[in-house]
Amino acid sequence: MDARADDNYWFALYKMTATALGTTYWQDGNPSTYRWWGPTDPNENVQCIRYTHTGFKDRPCSVAFQYTCKMAAGTS
Numbered sequence: 001m002d003a004r005a006d007d008n009y010w011f012a013l014y015k016m017t018a019t020a021l022g023t024t025y026w027q028d029g030n031p032s033t034y035r036w037w038g039p040t041d042p043n044e045n046v047q048c049i050r051y052t053h054t055g056f057k058d059r060p061c062s063v064a065f066q067y068t069c070k071m072a073a074g075t076s
Contacts, residue, residue, distance in 0.1 A: 007053040010067040015047045015058065024049065 013032055015022035020042045024032045038055035048061035059065075 008050055008057075008065050010048065010065050011051050012068075013049040013056070014061075015042070015049065018045050018047045020044050022047070 012027035013024055014027070015024050017023075022042075024035075026032055036055045038052060038057045041055070041057045042049075043058050046058045046060050048063075049056050049058050050065055
């Protein structure tokens with residue numbers, strides 16, 4: 001477990017395939033080219049990507065973390 005668990009959250013980025021070099025996409029289907037992998041990631045067997053203070057980490061999608069999402073401008 002990360003030392004700062006409160007900094008771990010899902011942010012709608014995922015790998016299309018569960019491979020270390022899988023193409024990443026945003027939840028809305030747009031591709032992502034930005035990478036900030038943590039020192040021990042990416043892993044081979046998972047698709048969901050979370051943010052941590054040390055970089056992106058991929059973990060099973062079934063793990064519970066807080067999350068952030070995008071809203072259309074002007075909505076609340």
